[in-house]
Amino acid sequence: MNETLTWKDHLGDRIPEDLGREVDIFETEIELRRQGKIDEVVFAETRLRRGAYGQRYDSGQRFDGKQTQQLAFPKANTKGPNTEWHAPGMMRIKIPFGGLNTVQMETLADLAEEYSDDILHVTTRQDLQLHYIHIEDTVDLMRRLAAVGITTREACGNSVRNVTACPLAGVCNTESFDVTPYSRALARFLLGHPDAQDFGRKVKIAFSGCRDEACGLVNLHDIGALGVTRVIDGKTRRGFEFYVGGGLGAVPHQAKLFDEFVSEEELLPLSQAIGRVFARLGEKKNRARARLKFLVARIGIDEFKRLVLEERAILPHDARWTSYIQGLDSDDETPLRPGQALQGLQLPEGFSEWFGTNVYQQLQPGYVVVTVYLPLGDLTGQQMRSLAAVSRKYVKDTIRTTVEQNIVLRWVSEADLPTLYTDLVDIGLGGSAANTIVDVTSCPGTDTCKLGIASSRGLAGELRTRLAEKYHSLDAAVQGMRIKVSGCFNSCGQHHVADIGFYGISRKINGITVPHFQVVLGGKWKGNAESFGLAMAAVPSKNIPLVVDRLTERYVAERQGDEIFQDFISRVGKRDVKAMLDDLVQVPTYEEDPSFYRDWGDTREFTIDDMGKGECAGEVVPLALFELGAAEREVFEAQILLDENNFSGAYTMAFKAMVAAARALVRSQFLDVSDAPDTVIAEFRTRFVDTGLYFDTYAKDKFARYLFRMQEEALRNPTRDDAHRAIEECQLFIEGAFACYNRISDAAGADALATA
Amino acid sequence: MAINLQKINIKFYLAENAVPSPEEAFRIFSQWIPLTTDEILIDVADYRHVARGPKTVLVGHGANYTFDNSDGRYGLLYGCKIGTQGSNAARLRAAFAASLKACVRLEQAENTVSKPRFVGAEAVITINDRLHAANSEATLEQIRADLESVLDDLYAGAPTQIEREGDARQRFTVRVRVEGDFETADLLANLAASGAGAGA
Numbered sequence: 001m002n003e004t005l006t007w008k009d010h011l012g013d014r015i016p017e018d019l020g021r022e023v024d025i026f027e028t029e030i031e032l033r034r035q036g037k038i039d040e041v042v043f044a045e046t047r048l049r050r051g052a053y054g055q056r057y058d059s060g061q062r063f064d065g066k067q068t069q070q071l072a073f074p075k076a077n078t079k080g081p082n083t084e085w086h087a088p089g090m091m092r093i094k095i096p097f098g099g100l101n102t103v104q105m106e107t108l109a110d111l112a113e114e115y116s117d118d119i120l121h122v123t124t125r126q127d128l129q130l131h132y133i134h135i136e137d138t139v140d141l142m143r144r145l146a147a148v149g150i151t152t153r154e155a156c157g158n159s160v161r162n163v164t165a166c167p168l169a170g171v172c173n174t175e176s177f178d179v180t181p182y183s184r185a186l187a188r189f190l191l192g193h194p195d196a197q198d199f200g201r202k203v204k205i206a207f208s209g210c211r212d213e214a215c216g217l218v219n220l221h222d223i224g225a226l227g228v229t230r231v232i233d234g235k236t237r238r239g240f241e242f243y244v245g246g247g248l249g250a251v252p253h254q255a256k257l258f259d260e261f262v263s264e265e266e267l268l269p270l271s272q273a274i275g276r277v278f279a280r281l282g283e284k285k286n287r288a289r290a291r292l293k294f295l296v297a298r299i300g301i302d303e304f305k306r307l308v309l310e311e312r313a314i315l316p317h318d319a320r321w322t323s324y325i326q327g328l329d330s331d332d333e334t335p336l337r338p339g340q341a342l343q344g345l346q347l348p349e350g351f352s353e354w355f356g357t358n359v360y361q362q363l364q365p366g367y368v369v370v371t372v373y374l375p376l377g378d379l380t381g382q383q384m385r386s387l388a389a390v391s392r393k394y395v396k397d398t399i400r401t402t403v404e405q406n407i408v409l410r411w412v413s414e415a416d417l418p419t420l421y422t423d424l425v426d427i428g429l430g431g432s433a434a435n436t437i438v439d440v441t442s443c444p445g446t447d448t449c450k451l452g453i454a455s456s457r458g459l460a461g462e463l464r465t466r467l468a469e470k471y472h473s474l475d476a477a478v479q480g481m482r483i484k485v486s487g488c489f490n491s492c493g494q495h496h497v498a499d500i501g502f503y504g505i506s507r508k509i510n511g512i513t514v515p516h517f518q519v520v521l522g523g524k525w526k527g528n529a530e531s532f533g534l535a536m537a538a539v540p541s542k543n544i545p546l547v548v549d550r551l552t553e554r555y556v557a558e559r560q561g562d563e564i565f566q567d568f569i570s571r572v573g574k575r576d577v578k579a580m581l582d583d584l585v586q587v588p589t590y591e592e593d594p595s596f597y598r599d600w601g602d603t604r605e606f607t608i609d610d611m612g613k614g615e616c617a618g619e620v621v622p623l624a625l626f627e628l629g630a631a632e633r634e635v636f637e638a639q640i641l642l643d644e645n646n647f648s649g650a651y652t653m654a655f656k657a658m659v660a661a662a663r664a665l666v667r668s669q670f671l672d673v674s675d676a677p678d679t680v681i682a683e684f685r686t687r688f689v690d691t692g693l694y695f696d697t698y699a700k701d702k703f704a705r706y707l708f709r710m711q712e713e714a715l716r717n718p719t720r721d722d723a724h725r726a727i728e729e730c731q732l733f734i735e736g737a738f739a740c741y742n743r744i745s746d747a748a749g750a751d752a753l754a755t756a
Numbered sequence: 757m758a759i760n761l762q763k764i765n766i767k768f769y770l771a772e773n774a775v776p777s778p779e780e781a782f783r784i785f786s787q788w789i790p791l792t793t794d795e796i797l798i799d800v801a802d803y804r805h806v807a808r809g810p811k812t813v814l815v816g817h818g819a820n821y822t823f824d825n826s827d828g829r830y831g832l833l834y835g836c837k838i839g840t841q842g843s844n845a846a847r848l849r850a851a852f853a854a855s856l857k858a859c860v861r862l863e864q865a866e867n868t869v870s871k872p873r874f875v876g877a878e879a880v881i882t883i884n885d886r887l888h889a890a891n892s893e894a895t896l897e898q899i900r901a902d903l904e905s906v907l908d909d910l911y912a913g914a915p916t917q918i919e920r921e922g923d924a925r926q927r928f929t930v931r932v933r934v935e936g937d938f939e940t941a942d943l944l945a946n947l948a949a950s951g952a953g954a955g956a
């Protein structure tokens with residue numbers, strides 16, 4: 001060890017040549033950026049494609065009870081969305097199908113300690129993330145990962161993101177076959193593939209071994225492959241029910257069935273052909289409509305399929321399409337220890353409870369999958385290292401991350417469970433309640449994400465603590481529910497598919513910004529994310545735990561037979577459910593209860609100013625708020641109509657609500673505007689869109705374009721999907737109107753508001 | 757070739773009945789961000805849900821300050837993150853000075869419920885850099901003279917006990933123990949009096 005040693009020298013040829021070259025190039029790009037020879041925008045894409053993400057920081061301002069004060073603070077260098085290019089950021093590390101081995105775990109542990117804040121975070125797409133990484137450190141970090149077979153390449157940016165798969169694949173009781181080798185092969189094939197480099201937006205791919213469970217979440221992916229078998233010429237053949245165009249984000253889309261059976265030989269070439277079509281025809285300029293789901297929606301699934309098959313037919317042959325199939329059996333995992341049933345031993349304290357929630361009986365007798373529960377998806381470097389050591393005692397590198405932000409150990413002999421449990425408790429990872437209502441999933445939210453509006457992790461942590469305290473007294477049906485929280489409408493926390501979902505928004509109350517969450521109900525986690533929920537009510541963050549209590553208590557009290565939560569909600573009806581939450585929507589004044597003006601897990605006054613500001617002008621009277629509230633009620637009516645299968649009524653009502661929200665803003669400048677939709681929309685366009693007043697730093701004028709498009713398309717016979725989309729878009733348009741109102745009222749000043 | 761000591765971490769333990777709650781830790785650190793002018797502090801991260809580890813982290817550009825209980829005991833962990841100049845002894849002094857300055861600042865913080873107080877007679881030094889400082893006796897021998905000279909100044913000549921901890925997979929870590937009671941403010945003054953570290 002001496003002062004000239006570098007990781008590059010130290011690791012030498014343990015770094016695969018291609019990955020090493022990639023990192024060397026990135027190192028040069030960092031240097032060129034430092035010298036000002038690479039433009040920030042170009043560098044940003046290059047850094048993102050290597051997994052290095054910008055992070056959000058403290059806003060540098062506080063609300064003191066009367067007004068928001070800017071602090072004397074070196075903001076220019078470090079704050080908000082416009083952080084300097086070299087400010088510490090997040091590193092996303094792709095873990096295809098979540099598969100980890102113990103050497104990789106130890107390396108990840110080292111990296112968390114040496115470059116991050118000692119925390120490893122498992123994401124909702126089986127990645128790992130490290131935060132606060134200096135850009136100079138990213139290259140050594142990448143080299144150390146490369147030396148153990150991990151790449152961060154294409155972890156972010158407009159590329160094929162981590163390919164996910166059921167963490168139970170290969171040991172699951174309901175699967176058709178093990179999808180692991182297929183997900184690995186596709187991930188490898190598409191990594192750096194020339195046909196996957198020119199996308200307008202990211203592409204997310206997921207594999208699932210069965211239709212009914214939720215492990216793979218196929219329906220919410222750009223490309224989803226569901227393992228199925230078919231008897232062809234008397235032989236059982238493996239293939240995939242193949243879906244395209246799914247996605248969450250602001251407006252979720254259920255994936256469309258592309259083909260009922262894509263053979264294993266066709267999996268890779270078909271995906272390549274999709275990449276080509278998407279690169280050629282996908283939107284490039286307008287980010288907001290650039291995901292594959294928009295292309296599929298725009299041209300229709302039949303035309304999309306025709307184009308893809310046409311492309312497939314002319315693809316030059318590639319041996320890799322099928323070469324991996326010969327070696328499929330070599331992928332089979334083997335256990336470390338003989339599978340034996342749990343004996344009537346004396347069991348450690350807490351074991352039974354943990355066994356009930358964290359242990360899954362494998363298809364293979366005598367073996368189980370153990371879920372290591374990670375609160376909010378986090379573990380420390382030392383915990384990861386210790387977990388690697390524990391894993392070595394019981395299993396052979398059969399370890400995976402999960403989309404529920406946990407880690408599973410597969411092929412554990414049942415007889416080993418008591419000692420394994422004790423070992424996990426010793427390293428602080430013996431928590432029970434995995435895969436229950438306590439195991440709340442959350443995106444990073446305002447903690448580190450620049451787009452976050454409210455603190456999803458703060459709320460998730462609070463819910464987790466409260467629910468854990470009373471877990472034993474909860475009804476079994478409630479114990480098994482799922483809560484998912486996103487910091488904004490983008491849905492990284494997958495709130496659309498939770499039993500109870502939340503996404504962060506803000507509301508201006510008496511001139512002060514108050515953190516809120518939209519309550520999202522009706523989503524189905526099972527069935528690979530079978531249905532997406534809709535927003536029901538905007539509730540201040542501080543009241544969200546009460547929302548959970550009310551909903552679950554009423555569910556238990558009125559549940560009929562084995563009725564699941566979603567069925568209960570639809571039977572009771574959204575109108576009734578909403579009425580139940582009405583009082584929780586109210587916000588006390590700052591003087592009455594200042595805690596409403598702070599977010600969970602944060603002692604500072606709430607602000608969203610660190611998201612970046614739009615332009616402000618003019619003045620809005622509170623009448624606008626009143627009318628925006630009315631528009632919100634109309635979109636709720638649209639939901640009721642949708643529930644009643646009145647798609648046309650729901651679609652029309654959603655449009656009406658959008659026009660009402662637009663009119664609310666227009667009337668702040670032109671009180672006597674008529675209520676004719678065309679006039680309102682024209683005035684709204686001139687006064688708010690053309691002037692940039694209705695604008696979001698990230699979404700830009702996307703939500704306004706929802707309105708313009710609906711005006712143009714004016715569907716006569718909308719389908720359920722059309723109506724559902726219209727309601728989602730309407731909700732976002734109204735949120736945009738509230739945000740616009742907030743900005744304008746900020747500019748007008750608190751005094752003007754008070755006297756208005 | 758001499759060892760290149762970088763990324764020095766130092767932890768001083770909190771007295772048992774003087775540990776800030778996560779809320780209080782978050783509040784104190786948040787207040788430091790805008791009030792600190794001699795270094796760039798950028799964020800507070802809350803990890804209260806992690807059983808043992810960094811509970812509340814004040815993230816800086818050059819160094820982090822963490823309420824940490826990774827080893828089961830609460831303390832303030834100072835962690836330098838960027839390369840620094842000077843001899844190894846100078847870097848150790850600078851790290852001790854920065855760490856103690858933060859401890860004193862905490863002890864003097866107003867409106868705290870916990871009234872944080874530190875145990876000056878014990879410290880843990882970690883070199884957060886496996887490449888240059890493996891956790892081995894050889895590393896300890898390479899830095900021993902520098903470390904002892906710094907500790908001599910810090911504890912005003914009181915005999916210190918230095919013990920290496922952990923295995924080869926862990927970062928180079930030594931625990932320092934001294935007989936007697938030592939206030940962190942006095943330790944900081946000792947360092948300043950020895951003519952180094954005041955500017956850290």
Ligand code: SF4
Pocket residue numbers: 443444445446449450451452453456486487488489490491492493
């Ligand atoms: S949902 Fe919003 S806040 Fe959460 S990670 Fe995604 S973009 Fe960020």
